[in-house]
Amino acid sequence: MAFGKKLEAALQMKNMKPGTLATKTGISKNTIYSIIQRDSTKVDLSMIHAISEVLDIDIGYFLSPDENELQELQKNEPIVVDELTEEDRRFIAAFTALSPENRRTFLVIAEALLRDQAERSDPQD
DSSP, X not given: OOHHHHHHHHHHHTTOOHHHHHXXXXXXXXXXXXXXXXXXXXXXXXXXXXXXXXXXXXXHHHHOOOTTHHHHHHHSOOOOGGGSOHHHHHXXXXXXXXXXXXXXXXXXXXXXXXXXXXXXXXXXX
C-alpha cells in the first residue's frame, strides 16, 4: 500500500478530514488531496513526520510496507486516563512537553533500557 492509501486509511481511523490535516500540519490542502488521489509513493520525509505527529501515529506506519499495520493500530486499546497513577500522569505530561526531537531521543534511551533489563532478567545457561 502506497503512502496515499495509508494516509486515507489513517484519516478515516482518526475521523479527520484532509482539510483539517492540512491546517494542522501547515501542508497545503492541494498537496494533501494530491497525495491521497495519486496514492503517492514518494512523499517528503518532513511532510510524513508532520502528518504522523498530527495524527498521533508512529511514523513507521507510513514508512513500512506492511498493509496490516493500521489494523494492528486499531486493535490496540487506548489507555484510560482514569486508570493511570499519579506517577504515570507526571511521566506522560513530562514526555508530551518534550520537543519531537527530544521525544525520539528519549524513546531510543527507553528502548535501550528495556533491552538491558530483558538481558539481565534472562537466565544464563
